[in-house]
Amino acid sequence: MKNIAISADFRKNTIKAVLSIGLFIITYLALIAATIGLTIGLCYLGIGLVSLKASGITFMLALALASIGFLIMFFLVKFIFSQKKTDWSHLTEIKRSDEPRLFDLIQEVVNETGTQFPKKVYVSTEVNASVFYNSSFWSMFFPVKKNLHIGVGLMNAVTVDEFKGILAHEFGHFSQRSMKVGSYVHNVNQIIHDMLYDNQSYESMITSWANISGYFSFATAIGIKIISGIQLILKQVYNVVNINYMALSREMEFHADEIAANVAGPQSLVTSLVRMDLAAHSYNGTLDFYGGKIRDLKKPSDIFPQMRHIMFFWASEYKLDIINGLPNATLANRTRFNKSKISFSDQWSSHPSDKDRINRLNSLGITKPDSDVSLATILLTDQKSLQERLTAKLFQNVPYEGETSEHTLVEFTEEYENSISKNSFPKKFNNFFDDIDISGIDYENAALPELSEEQLFSRESVDTIYHSLGMKQDITTLNNIAAGLYKIKSFDYDGERHTIASASNLLQKIELELAETDKQIGNNTASVLGYYYNIAKNKGLSEEFNSKYSLYTSSFTKFDEDTAVLREMYELASFIHETTPLDVIKRKMEKVYHKEREFREQVRTILQSEGNAIDEETKEVLTKYLDNTAPYFHSEAYNDYAISLLFGCMNAYNTVLNRIIFNNKKHFIDFLATLTETGKITETTI
Template sequence: MHIQISQDFRKKTKAAVSSIVIFVIVYVLIFLFTIALALACFGGGIWLIAAKPMFLTLMLGAGLAGTGIFVFFFVIKFLFKKHLNDRSYLTEITRADEPELFKMIDEIVREAETNFPKKVYLSNDVNASVFYDSSFWSMFFPIQKNLTIGVGLINTTTKQELKAILSHEFGHFSQRSMKVGSYVYNVNQIIFNLVNDDESYRNSVEKFASFSGYFSVFASLAIFITSKIQWVLAKMYSYVNIRHMALSREMEFHADEVAANIAGSISLEESLLRLELANNSYNNVLNFYEARISKNQSSRNIYREQFFVMNFLAEQSELETKYNLPYVKLAESGLFNKSKLNIENQWASHPSTEDRVAKLRQLNIIKDVDSQPAKNLFKDFERTEEKLTAKLFANVKYEHGRTDLEFETFKTEFETQYQKDSFDKIFNNYYDNKNPDPEAQENSAAKDILFETLFDNEKVELVYTLIALESDKKTIEAIASKEFVLKTFDYDGRKYKAAEAKKLIPEIDQSIMEIKNLIVRNDSDIYNYFLKVAETQNRKQEFVNLYQSFSDYDKVYEEKYKLYIDLVNSTAFMSARTPFEQIRHNFVTLKSLEDQLKQEIRFYLQNPSLISEFSDKDLKDLKDYIEKEHIYFRNEEYFEANLQLLMNAINTLPYLLHRKYFLLKKDVLSLMKDLEENREREMIS
């Protein structure tokens, strides 16, 4: 297979290669400088010793020679560095284990005209990747790649979609023209090693310095010189890395084209659009069990539960189904992204899903589709799922052993938890990222309005447009202040130079103010609509009181949260080197804040709905903390157990504050839902 390289690919390849050439020139100059320095230091050391042989000159000569050697070694240490991938979380499979899967890989390798992977592994996550252990010498000697396939990916794709995703991975190595990316990557790793990965080097220098006080002076000199070399290389790293990332984006498009030629455009598109939902579902299951570690609960098959959660969430979002999998449309995947800002992110190695889908649709390559589940490629996929689930939970420490939750129990508890932690669909996501307006007031002149118009797509889009505008403003302010360095960007379909960013801010501020006014007006309509509905049902006072409780808490929330910030700042000294007298003084100062903390926690512990998720141990520790006076420091020593109680209490405070806010908000929305449903029933009857 041969795919024509795009002009963008050629352009960015040239830019990447030119950056490497410039780096090589700079590096050679540094290399020659360090050789000259090493020879000068070594020669100077020998001359010093020979001129006047004695202990002092021997130590000074040896120290001077050591400085030259260490500086020279610094610029060549990458030659001995090998990047090894952690494989402890992977499970290797062979052709004998899964012949059908290997048959598919054979087909991909043949069509992509690349080599079969050295080893094939299964991982837990929702992803696929090709990796290899690399070093400087791998630029000159060929090394074999390894393939990793996530079980969470197999579980949520068709055979054709899995083939498309794996074809994309092999597409990175399918043509000679792609190998330039490998060289750019390796050069990038070399510079990164020189700039950042110097712990072992510094340890060697410190060991040299520890031999003698004389040597410590020369060790400091070596560190000073290498720090200046690092500064130069850091600049080179930014220069090369920007061009490496830009090339990586083009390589992603190229690999997509390879995948489309092998498995078709549609299969890759549909799998890409479902990927976020599949990944969120997997993480939802992980979070579910993370909260149950204290209850010693685990899963027998986390992937069966992932599949259930994926379809449950799809149903909640009213997504269509295709091939017994959620069918996510492009418009639905970006439903809440209303940003007008378009930056070709120089630090991103992957283009956006929207950009990739657009390219795939331009290709529009049609292939025969195998819509069977990808899991059918395995001899016994359920056994594989259970094996990897057991491996995943083997890393979790349980106090009293673990008990696998039955699947039906998981379904019930997950749905209950979801309903408990989310807002009803009746509000059409309007309140998912905003709160009821605490300043809303009764307006006797308010016009009659329909419930549907309060929460229609137009009103929901206002909320997410405001979020996008505020985010865009922050980014453009960063561009204007040069925190974010780039030459040009697009905003609302027009190209701007970075120097013009500041002029855009007033325009965005105006848009933000206009959108805010529309939202405030709609929130006022919502409040007055439900006031009228509540009045017709003789529940007006109930609605007013509940809404007022929410508003009152909203007004004091920031002040209560400030207590948490003050506590964090007042305990920061414990993680820094602090004189003993200062430590004692700090704990005296902390006392008044701690009294407020105990008062707040004591109040919240009286509310069962706020502490329903706490384990018995968590509750015991909190009660122990608030009921006793604890000593944190005595005889120049911290009391770790008591400090742990204090830090747990401090970190619990924001959870309690947020949880109360959420429950008050949910109470208001639940009452609003109840009022609307009663109104609809009355209309029908």
């Protein structure tokens, strides 16, 4: 493959990153010199004490004084001896003899990118691929062979061409001389981070030293104070290094993309990039589903058919085309529900946005026809066997409380789709009701629209709601910008550049636009409910309409009342997770106990009145909390079990409140759906 020229931005950010590392090195050497001077001075002071009067006390004092300097010095050089170990326990190693076709493709990518073949190749269930190694200070000076991790979840969601492009991107980070600068900066950045934040073993060591003697304890306290001062200095320098590294890291991603585009073509990267969210959502959705099956002692023998079912289910829901046997996701699909108009460069992000990556790939002018659009799992010798082994490994540490049985794809399909149906509104409404409150609408006096049912729920009508949500998100962001929470100089809104000073004026403009948009949404909602109320009246169902709507609106009002008490409980109990003086704990705990009487009554009431709407697991959490009489703090110590019951109950109670209001809303909206169906109107169940 040709050597790819680095861009002007890559060169500029490399220079800035190297200069910032130079700043760190100068600061670091100055601290080393100062520490050496301090250590020598303390050693001379200790020798002087012993010379004045040789005794056990003066000897211990001398040793304690000398230890201050050595403790500081060891803190500054400990990173040389540390090694960043990667946890490989969830990975399964494969050999060329196991997967010859897969290894042949890896070899092809290695040859085309000019890298070395991985030391080892591992597979897992994940939707991911990465090149990794155990990094240390010495890995900057001595070559370290990399390992390759391949997620079979990824292979189930990409073609062979796309998979080749993904591998080429990963190897591209290590392929050319220009990229090795970025790799070096990454290692230095990691070392600085570990020195500042990875101090667990060091803290254990100095604690052991301090416990030997009171002299050493006093010396350690002084050393810790000095180290804290050093850390404050290094953190300021690290911020400069890290910001510049992140900027370089984003350019490294663009560069690795260009390398991969030359190997597999830019289009294969584009299509796989936009499909990854759907694939990851499908994989995580499968894991979440089986998390809920632990109590039932159910697990799959092969998780990947279930993952693919979810992927194609949502592809159908979002009306995605199927190309080469896979959903053809696009940026437009992904952003339909996100109408935010604000964009700015996040200096703390290590990756550019997918939109920026795709625009850069499309601008390369590289054309490469598809060569293999088969599903990437065709590279596996025995796909089913490998997937079953990986699935077994994934579930082996799940704490099942008995003998498990297999949960089949047929069972999964039925239960998953029933769950989606139970937790969503009818498709005919096109997501109109998903994110709006429909309480307080005067539908009886609403002007009847001269629109068909289909026109009421047109894409334009529904998108108005998401424009409103986007503006609310932008208002929050602009308030944060105006408050200085984002360290940026400028930002774009709807394609126009704005300064921080103009954020307040822009905020007023958006708030006015939001008010008009919300007024339009309110009118649309009144028209929709008026439309269905008129149909209900004509069918003699107005009382049923009013009854179901009233149940929803009353639960909405009660939701506000109940969550007010819950929020207060969260606020009052938040101190439990903080370091708090003993007398303050006692005062604050009294307030918790006082408010808890009202909270307990609410929990008891909801168990009695809404028991049928609460699943057994949640019911058990609420019941255990009510049955507990042990105090949360006693004999100057927290009762961890009682506290876990409290917070578990608050979380479960919050879920129940949201579930009740959703059920009542769904009950009403499902009824609306039946009003225009042919045949007998039937009662819907939740």
